[in-house]
Amino acid sequence: MTWLQAIILGIVQGLTEFLPISSSGHLRIVSGIFFGDDAGASFTAVTQLGTEAAVLIYFARDIFRIIVAWFRGLFDAAQRDLDYRMGWYVIIATIPIGVLGFLFKDQIRTGARNLWLIATMLIVFAVVIAAAERFSRKERPIEQLTTRDGLAMGFAQCLALIPGVSRSGATSSAGLFAGLTRAAAVRFSFLLAIPAVTASGLFSLPDAFTPSGEGLSASGPQLLVATIVAFILGYASIAWLLKFVVDHSLYWFVGYRIVLGVTVMGLLATGVVSAT
Template sequence: MTIFEIIILAIIQGITEFLPISSSAHLLLPAELLGWRTQGLAFDVAVHVGSLLAVLIYLRREVTDMTVDFFRHGFTAQQTDNSRLAWWVVVGTLPIILVGFLLKDWIELNARTALVMAITTISFGLLLWYADATAKLTKKMAQMRVGQAVIIGLAQILALIPGTSRSGITMTASLMLGFDRESAARFSFLLSIPAILGAGLLSTLDLLKAADAVDWTALFYGAAFSFVSAYLCIYLFLSWIARIGMLPFVIYRLILGAILLWFVFA
């Protein structure tokens, strides 16, 4: 890829990683519209590094408190809100690790198509609209219990299907369980940390096995622009979501799904 392509795709990846609009569907568009080649392993590693740094730095206080309390109280009877939250992140991550390990190759070969992405972008967008429209919005993240963490974690499995949106489906599940929008978003972002880390490690292992030379310039630009766009995205989303709700993202998903369907049937 050219440096221009790397920068544009890194910005797209950084933004869509955390918004409930599907990063995989967006990364398909440049290839369909402009004939760009799909990103390689080096790019995957770079953007995962950038996105991971962005969420870790933005949520550094929560992550630090959760980590400290987890090792101090997580294995005792004197649990704190932070140690429990750390456990809920672990519990919510286990399902996608187990299922993803078993189905990753099959999904890559059979589900990464424009038609699948169009269907999931539209259908899970409508589900997000329903969840937001009927949500009670009464629970805070500190009120989460293990059963709710399990449900959100099971919902996250659906994100293995391209076009679903990992952040979108976890926020949908949280809203259906009665959590307010900011709590749903924050827990989704916390869940993204092990998810992005795992995806990045898998890409790194594949990169190490590849015979191609590593383009370190591509890595730098990919990581840098992914970091900046992801950080701004998280900041703006958490600042606005309580006021604007999920409807703008639902409408956007419907438009995006319609565009993908046009590519399929045109």
């Protein structure tokens, strides 16, 4: 991997991680179309550490409050408020993706990165997101979040193991289908991603530094720079998205996903780009 490629992929990661358009899908598409090869699942997972660092800083007060409330509530039932419950919701909702991510780690790094599959998922989940916007009530604030909501969003997060689905798109859609407001669904989606993405990035570090097989290989310094770039742009995109969803629907991203998916399919069908 060249320095230019590493920086470009860091930019792509930072701009797309929190939008419901699939950052892993975009990294695979960009590296395949413009660089003629795959940057790999490990590169994606490691650079996501940069965007998750942005989440940790942006939501630092919320995270600290939830952690304190969770520990306090463990020993004092009278202290079990919303923040205490939120801590449990994140923990419980993270279990499904932890189990499935470990069981299917080899498939995630190989077959799941086929561009035909990614293009298909972009289109299919564009329909899912549109349906969530169209048919959800969007009445319940985050204060009314329940264990059932957390589990639903947790299982939806598992779908993001397939590039092209989008973690934020899947979890936010599940939240909308559960009747949460758009702002509540997106906010919990951010918090829910922290343990799963952080664990995935740390788990992938050895593979990223000593990659095996074909594909683009980044050096340690390149990975570091790409991750820093992803952090800076990721922080900016969090602030933008949280403000955007207050007054705008997710329909804005539906059309983009469909156009991108159809474009990739066209490039694949004409042999311009290889699916693997």
